[in-house]
Amino acid sequence: MTAAKEYIEHIYQKVEQRGAHQVEFLQAVREMFDTIEPAIAKNPQFIKWNILEQLIEPERIITFRVPWVADDGTIQVNKGFRVQFNSALGPYKGGLRFHPTVNESILKFLGFEQMFKNSLTGLPIGGGKGGADFDPKGKSDEEVMRFCQSFMTELQKYIGPLEDIPAGDIGVSGREIGYMYGQYKRLNGAQSGVLTGKPVSMNGSLARxxxxxxxxxxxxxxxxxxxxxxxxxxxxxxxxxxxxxxxxxxxxxxxxxxxxxxxxxxxxxxxxxxxxxxxxxxxxxxxxxxxxxxxxxxxxxxxxxxxxxxxxxxxxxxxxxxxxxxxxxxxxxxxxxxxxxxxxxxxxxxxxxxxxxxxxxxxIFYGPAKAANAGGVATSALEMAQNAQHGHWTFERVDQELQVIMKNIFKTVEETASEYDLAGNYLAGVNIASFLNVANAMIFQGIV
Incomplete structure (x- = not known):
């Protein structure tokens, strides 16, 4: 067994020991680890800096209760989360998911994937994810609003336009983002860059x-x-x-x-x-x-x-x-x-x-999600740029920027696979390219 392989397996065993029940997270880590041995072997400094063990631990996991009042007057309680996984490349960026299946394992896997996905866009954003085990389906607009207000009352303590910028995901559309931004604004004043995926009338981006x-x-x-x-x-x-x-x-x-x-x-x-x-x-x-x-x-x-x-x-x-x-x-x-x-x-x-x-x-020509579905977060980052400029881009401009980003991601993936003598293996190309982006940034910043 090579030194790189031995190191990878050693760290994976630690992941299993720390969270054997977190099956989704373990799956995401295993899929990444199975492909990056060539990058570890070529860059022994990653072992010296113990980069993998740093990578697999989120910088912060925030868990909180979300009490809210249903239309019938009963008090309901859900569980809320924000996993701030890695900020080596920029402020945390990733969606909020409202779905009954949401738990720490799912959000850790999503945050882990988001960290690498965001790195491929070439934009200055780190990785994070969050949400709650709340199901918007079957709820009235008033119930969704009350839940979102309660959720944001707690979450707003940990986010900001230069720190952590959530977006939408499953169960969180413009309606939910609007309610959450309204509550954030009441508590902190108008900072439109704190959430992306907003309705266009609230400084959201066309084409999002x-x-x-x-x-x-x-x-x-x-x-x-x-x-x-x-x-x-x-x-x-x-x-x-x-x-x-x-x-x-x-x-x-x-x-x-x-x-x-x-x-x-x-x-x-x-x-x-x-x-x-x-x-x-x-x-x-x-x-x-x-x-x-x-x-x-x-x-x-x-x-x-x-x-x-x-x-x-x-x-x-x-x-x-x-x-x-x-x-x-x-x-x-x-x-x-x-x-x-x-x-x-x-x-x-x-x-x-x-x-x-x-x-x-x-x-099979295989486009892994880290690369193939990066268009959403890329456009969220473009929305951040528009908010920072206090401007608004046309649909055509956003779409053109999106096309360039996605084409560049594939070019990076293809070139990386070829560089490591893995031409045509786009899974390896995606994982190695995204890993190198984050790992090198972490080394440049030292132990933080």
């Missing part, structure tokens, strides 16, 4: 809603072009039907591909002629309906219960945009049999380790 989905397609198109392919004429399946999925579908269609299926938490729709993006937006963004309504309104479309990745139909490109670990080894193998040669991730860690091995063994 579209950014993650568009960015995913921009990145994937660069990866396809590097291998003599494109979206044009290709059949595509997208999981999810939220912002990321909707705008990925829209951009795939602009690029000449056809998205034939998308999903929600209960099932999926199949529309061989291509998902009707206007109908999908009407159902999900305006009416907040389920996909069963799409099948009822769109002739020749069908709705099926279960995972869209269990659907047997010929297609070439898979864009998982729903949630973590939605694709396992069995589903990945089924995708390969159905003709998939490209998988690019719009969700955070949607593929488990078994699935990733299937991609690599079958030489």
């Amino acid at each position: 809603t579209e950014a993650t989905g568009y960015g995913l397609v921009y990145y994937t198109e660069e990866m396809l072009k590097a291998n003599g392919q494109s979206f044009k004429g290709q059949k595509v399946i997208v999981s999810g039907s939220g912002n990321v999925a909707i705008y990925a579908i829209e951009k795939v269609h602009e690029y000449g591909g056809t998205v034939i299926a998308c999903s929600d938490s209960n099932g999926y729709i199949y529309d061989e002629s291509g998902i009707d993006i206007d109908l999908l937006k009407q159902l999900k963004e305006v009416e907040r309906k389920r996909l069963t309504d799409y099948a009822e309104r769109k002739e020749d479309s069908s709705y099926y219960e279960g995972s869209v990745w269990d659907f047997d139909v010929d297609y070439s490109i898979a864009l998982p945009c729903a949630t973590q670990n939605e694709i396992d080894g069995e589903k990945a193998s089924r995708m390969v049999k159905n003709g998939v040669y490209c998988v690019s991730e719009g969700a955070n860690m949607p593929s488990n380790l078994d699935a990733i091995h299937v991609y690599l063994d079958n030489k």
Whole structure:
């Protein structure tokens, strides 16, 4: 065993000992550690500085209670979190997730991934994540407002435009961001740069809603072009039907591909002629309906219960945009049999380790989430720049900046893989490039 491999395994064992129950976090660390041995071997100073052990421990984890009053007058209590993972490259930046599954392990994995993802954008932002085990679904606007106000009353003690700038994530859209910013403003005065993902009327950025989905397609198109392919004429399946999925579908269609299926938490729709993006937006963004309504309104479309990745139909490109670990080894193998040669991730860690091995063994063009879904945080950083300038950019300018960022990310990934004699292994390229960015910044700053 090489010194680099021995060091990596030693640190991973420490991670397991400290948090054996944190399965999502352990998975994220294992996936990163499995690919960075060449970088450790080439840079022995990382062992001297014990960079890995510093990297895997968040700088700060804040946990707090969130009491709020329901419409029926009862007092409810949820648990809130903010994981400030790493600030070597800039202030903490990462979303807030409101969902019943939120716990420390999930937020640590998200913050760990965010740290590396943010480094790839080339923008001065560190990594963080937060949220609560609160479910906005089924709640009235008044209940969501009261929860957000209580949540921000505690969170505001630890964030600021130059310290930690949260954004939205699952369960946190412009509505929630608006309520939280209103409470922050009441307590601290108007500082619009403290949150991103704000409604445009509150100094939010145009194109932020579209950014993650568009960015995913921009990145994937660069990866396809590097291998003599494109979206044009290709059949595509997208999981999810939220912002990321909707705008990925829209951009795939602009690029000449056809998205034939998308999903929600209960099932999926199949529309061989291509998902009707206007109908999908009407159902999900305006009416907040389920996909069963799409099948009822769109002739020749069908709705099926279960995972869209269990659907047997010929297609070439898979864009998982729903949630973590939605694709396992069995589903990945089924995708390969159905003709998939490209998988690019719009969700955070949607593929488990078994699935990733299937991609690599079958030489799938694989865009890991750290790179492929960086468009959202990149545009959040652009929103920070606009707020600092007290200005407002056009949709076209933000979209153009986003395209440049995503193209540069792929270029960095491709060049890094080649530099380490791993040409075509985009997983290794993503992990090594992002790791080097953060690790070198930490060494430059010393033990802090």
